[in-house]
Amino acid sequence: MRYLPNTPQNQRAMLDAIGVRSVEDLLVKIPAKARLSRPLALPPALAESDLVRHLRGLAARNADADSFTCFLGAGAYDHYVPSPISHLVLRGEFLTAYTPYQPEASQGTLRTIYEYQTMIAELTGMDVANASIYDGGSSLAEAVLMAHAVNGRGEIALTGAVNPLYRRVVETYVDGPGLRLREVPAPAGVTDLDAARRVVGGKTAALVVQSPNFYGCLEDVTAAAEIAHAAGALLIVVSDPVNLGVLEAPGRQGADVVVGEGQGLGVPLGFGGPYLGVFAAKQDFVRRLPGRLVGATVDLDGARGFALTLQTREQHIRRAKATSNICTNVALCALMATIYLAILGKQGLVRVGELSTAKAHYAARRLAEVPGVTLRFPQPFFKEFTLKLPKSPERVAARLARQNILAGLPLKGLDRKHADCLLVAVTEKRTKDEIDAFADALGKAVA
Amino acid sequence: MPYDNQPAYDRLVFELSSPGRMAFSLPESDVPVEPALAAVPEKYRRRQPAALPEVSELDVVRHYSRLSQMNYGIDTHFYPLGSCTMKYNPRINEDAARLAGFARLHPLAAEALSQGALQLMHELAGMLAEIAGMDGVSLQPAAGAQGELAGVLMIRAYHEARGEKRTKVLIPDSAHGTNPASTALAGYEVIEVKSDAEGQVDLGDLERHLAADVAAFMITVPNTLGNFEPRVTEIAELCHARGAQVYMDGANLNAILGLTRPGDLGFDVCHFNLHKTFTTPHGGGGPGAGPVGVKAHLEPFLPVPVVARREQTYVLDWKRPQSIGKLQAFWGNFGMHVRAYTYIRTMGADGLRAVSENAVLNANYVMKRLEQHYDVAAPGPCMHECVLSARKQKKLGVTAMDIAKRLLDLGFYAPSTYFPLIVEEALMIEPTETESKETLDAFCEAMIRIAREAETAPEAIHQAPVTTPVRRLDQTRAAREPNLRWRGQR
Numbered sequence: 001m002r003y004l005p006n007t008p009q010n011q012r013a014m015l016d017a018i019g020v021r022s023v024e025d026l027l028v029k030i031p032a033k034a035r036l037s038r039p040l041a042l043p044p045a046l047a048e049s050d051l052v053r054h055l056r057g058l059a060a061r062n063a064d065a066d067s068f069t070c071f072l073g074a075g076a077y078d079h080y081v082p083s084p085i086s087h088l089v090l091r092g093e094f095l096t097a098y099t100p101y102q103p104e105a106s107q108g109t110l111r112t113i114y115e116y117q118t119m120i121a122e123l124t125g126m127d128v129a130n131a132s133i134y135d136g137g138s139s140l141a142e143a144v145l146m147a148h149a150v151n152g153r154g155e156i157a158l159t160g161a162v163n164p165l166y167r168r169v170v171e172t173y174v175d176g177p178g179l180r181l182r183e184v185p186a187p188a189g190v191t192d193l194d195a196a197r198r199v200v201g202g203k204t205a206a207l208v209v210q211s212p213n214f215y216g217c218l219e220d221v222t223a224a225a226e227i228a229h230a231a232g233a234l235l236i237v238v239s240d241p242v243n244l245g246v247l248e249a250p251g252r253q254g255a256d257v258v259v260g261e262g263q264g265l266g267v268p269l270g271f272g273g274p275y276l277g278v279f280a281a282k283q284d285f286v287r288r289l290p291g292r293l294v295g296a297t298v299d300l301d302g303a304r305g306f307a308l309t310l311q312t313r314e315q316h317i318r319r320a321k322a323t324s325n326i327c328t329n330v331a332l333c334a335l336m337a338t339i340y341l342a343i344l345g346k347q348g349l350v351r352v353g354e355l356s357t358a359k360a361h362y363a364a365r366r367l368a369e370v371p372g373v374t375l376r377f378p379q380p381f382f383k384e385f386t387l388k389l390p391k392s393p394e395r396v397a398a399r400l401a402r403q404n405i406l407a408g409l410p411l412k413g414l415d416r417k418h419a420d421c422l423l424v425a426v427t428e429k430r431t432k433d434e435i436d437a438f439a440d441a442l443g444k445a446v447a
Numbered sequence: 448m449p450y451d452n453q454p455a456y457d458r459l460v461f462e463l464s465s466p467g468r469m470a471f472s473l474p475e476s477d478v479p480v481e482p483a484l485a486a487v488p489e490k491y492r493r494r495q496p497a498a499l500p501e502v503s504e505l506d507v508v509r510h511y512s513r514l515s516q517m518n519y520g521i522d523t524h525f526y527p528l529g530s531c532t533m534k535y536n537p538r539i540n541e542d543a544a545r546l547a548g549f550a551r552l553h554p555l556a557a558e559a560l561s562q563g564a565l566q567l568m569h570e571l572a573g574m575l576a577e578i579a580g581m582d583g584v585s586l587q588p589a590a591g592a593q594g595e596l597a598g599v600l601m602i603r604a605y606h607e608a609r610g611e612k613r614t615k616v617l618i619p620d621s622a623h624g625t626n627p628a629s630t631a632l633a634g635y636e637v638i639e640v641k642s643d644a645e646g647q648v649d650l651g652d653l654e655r656h657l658a659a660d661v662a663a664f665m666i667t668v669p670n671t672l673g674n675f676e677p678r679v680t681e682i683a684e685l686c687h688a689r690g691a692q693v694y695m696d697g698a699n700l701n702a703i704l705g706l707t708r709p710g711d712l713g714f715d716v717c718h719f720n721l722h723k724t725f726t727t728p729h730g731g732g733g734p735g736a737g738p739v740g741v742k743a744h745l746e747p748f749l750p751v752p753v754v755a756r757r758e759q760t761y762v763l764d765w766k767r768p769q770s771i772g773k774l775q776a777f778w779g780n781f782g783m784h785v786r787a788y789t790y791i792r793t794m795g796a797d798g799l800r801a802v803s804e805n806a807v808l809n810a811n812y813v814m815k816r817l818e819q820h821y822d823v824a825a826p827g828p829c830m831h832e833c834v835l836s837a838r839k840q841k842k843l844g845v846t847a848m849d850i851a852k853r854l855l856d857l858g859f860y861a862p863s864t865y866f867p868l869i870v871e872e873a874l875m876i877e878p879t880e881t882e883s884k885e886t887l888d889a890f891c892e893a894m895i896r897i898a899r900e901a902e903t904a905p906e907a908i909h910q911a912p913v914t915t916p917v918r919r920l921d922q923t924r925a926a927r928e929p930n931l932r933w934r935g936q937r
């Protein structure tokens with residue numbers, strides 16, 4: 001077996017050194033009645049070439065974004081991934097290291113996390129960012145728990161335009177502490193601010209808004225911040241950092257915590273994970289943050305160095321009283337994002353945003369010209385928008401898939417109120433020709 | 448360091464920036480840009496551009512290549528970090544995860560358009576269930592800690608569905624910190640159960656605490672001292688007799704593949720760390736994956752959606768009214784599922800059993816070679832890892848941390864230190880099955896050399912490390928004056 005170097009001679013020599021006859025003699029503490037007396041019922045081992053063939057067969061049964069034109073979004077986007085990212089994260093010194101418990105032998109990882117924290121804080125307009133959390137949904141859940149820990153209040157107000165998948169994650173996480181979720185309606189595709197004023201009050205730990213929201217519409221974050229702060233609550237903003245070259249930093253609109261899905265920053269679509277949970281906050285909350293933090297310091301000789309810091313927040317020290325149960329971050333995905341942001345840089349991220357919104361507005365116009373198809377919400381949007389279709393969105397999407405177009409997300413499954421709608425995302429990768437072909441195909445499908 | 452012929456590198460990417468440089472490649476727009484920008488209201492648009500670096504592509508590639516060289520990884524160093532199972536990460540796994548059909552698949556592609564991915568997930572869940580002797584497995588948890596949270600929430604939902612109000616969870620004092628943290632997050636009071644000198648559960652203390660308000664007992668098998676808990680089946684029976692569920696932390700599963708199964712030992716729930724036992728890379732601290740397995744009576748509570756098979760078609764089953772809900776926005780860390788699937792299909796049943804047998808053999812060999820030089824925390828035989836104590840060396844002024852730092856200079860990553868908490872000056876060594884006898888011998892000789900140095904030249908050990916890119920860091924300063932982002936200053 002190619003991963004197991006011990007030869008029978010090695011094993012004999014080691015057993016002799018230990019002073020036992022066989023490995024069985026080392027397993028005596030396992031209760032005999034619980035020993036497995038048969039081989040595990042697993043499929044037979046495959047040689048590398050056979051396994052590759054088998055895996056290719058499975059992969060070929062998926063409609064990936066190389067073979068299909070992707071207009072799907074809803075929290076995962078087909079943005080450009082520059083070539084160096086995959087090459088660099090495959091370097092074994094990054095790939096096969098672990099959490100930097102020994103900082104002297106982990107300066108590479110620590111420096112990249114420090115760079116990541118700097119870039120995310122800068123993009124979101126916040127004071128500090130952590131080393132990352134699992135994904136956008138769990139980041140939001142951790143933010144909600146942090147808000148409760150900060151002000152001790154028991155209610156969370158979520159607007160109805162927050163991604164419903166994120167809402168499901170929040171529901172799971174608030175079950176333990178018993179927080180109450182209250183919904184602020186968004187009937188016109190954006191949060192009803194008058195309703196928000198009624199819902200948010202003295203019991204509200206935090207108001208959560210997403211911008212652009214689940215339907216693609218831009219929210220008035222500044223107004224939401226005023227409502228939250230007037231009630232002494234925190235404002236948590238769910239934001240997609242890849243948009244923040246063009247869109248205002250939530251920190252400058254009054255956010256106290258910014259969370260979101262960082263997948264667009266160079267992380268593969270990968271059927272939903274692993275992704276990158278972004279988490280940034282104001283300085284006041286630095287000792288309440290969940291997850292890892294890397295700080296700069298000096299070594300014995302006064303040289304600059306980096307180490308995990310403020311660890312007294314964390315589970316391995318505080319145990320049941322930790323700010324979160326999170327142990328690892330998603331360091332390699334954070335590294336992808338760091339390299340992505342280094343490559344795109346100051347100018348490139350602005351270009352990504354400008355191209356995405358240009359293509360999205362072109363697509364919205366072309367698709368809404370199809371007879372019977374309308375933009376569901378007359379609101380400003382950025383790279384994603386909601387269409388109302390005259391025919392079943394599921395059937396329309398299935399029909400377009402036959403022409404290798406992933407038309408968008410039929411909303412029925414996640415949002416019954418909008419069962420006649422299709423959520424369409426357009427990134428900078430989509431071309432005019434692809435959008436025109438989509439519009440033509442949609443026209444035929446709804447005719 | 449392996450790169451000691453290179454000058455010290457002390458740059459951050461921001462310090463390479465030069466206005467006007469670029470490393471990206473984006474096309475000219477083939478649709479109008481200005482009208483679109485004008486449609487985004489001014490107040491929503493960024494006023495001050497984000498201060499990101501401006502560098503060339505080579506700047507980026509060289510910078511991150513140089514930073515990588517400031518790390519020890521499994522690829523370059525023996526990495527005996529106890530409880531983390533730092534075994535070889537096969538490269539075929541990486542190839543598999545990068546196939547376009549997996550890496551470029553959108554999570555919301557319709558079920559009919561993602562049958563290969565769903566089949567892989569369904570089969571992986573089935574293989575993990577067989578390995579653990581469980582009836583159902585959810586692949587959704589993103590990491591071990593999230594698997595724990597899911598497991599404890601399922602236990603809670605189970606008791607509540609039976610109309611029972613139980614408020615406490617018992618956890619040994621030797622447990623990983625995530626156990627009490629996850630349990631508290633799930634809304635339970637955590638009660639610590641004592642371990643005896645050998646790291647085994649103090650049965651008397653357990654029985655004393657096992658009252659009618661106890662929802663579960665959570666235990667790591669083999670325990671964090673590297674030993675198999677010989678009375679584990681009795682413990683499970685005792686808990687069940689009092690109406691409590693039994694949770695196994697699967698961090699140490701690498702010790703028991705094909706030898707025994709959590710389900711056969713009496714456990715109701717266990718989680719898997721795909722980044723430990725199943726060779727997905729640790730990545731400098733994640734992403735991992737922490738699937739959770741349950742017995743049949745807990746299956747109704749599994750996170751949604753469950754990947755199910757309906758005749759020849761794979762589907763995402765959302766219609767599970769008793770589910771604890773969702774843990775991640777999508778279906779789990781699928782890229783890690785592909786890698787773990789690839790590994791299990793590479794190894795087969797005999798191969799996985801050989802993994803555990805060799806992991807146990809390697810750990811016992813290291814323990815045997817070092818027992819004359821260091822105190823052993825608990826008598827053997829151990830399973831896949833052994834815990835030493837540097838209490839003898841501490842009397843000479845050399846701590847477990849000093850030993851760890853000295854190992855870095857001798858070309859090895861360090862064992863886990865100061866864990867488990869119940870062992871003074873703990874050094875937790877997990878060699879894994881992928882290391883050869885030659886490597887283990889070299890490591891043991893380094894450890895023996897350090898034990899001798901502790902007697903003859905402890906000052907030298909206090910200076911360590913001296914070959915790494917930085918020397919010992921001022922952690923107090925890092926915590927007292929947190930500097931968590933670059934602000935243009937050195």
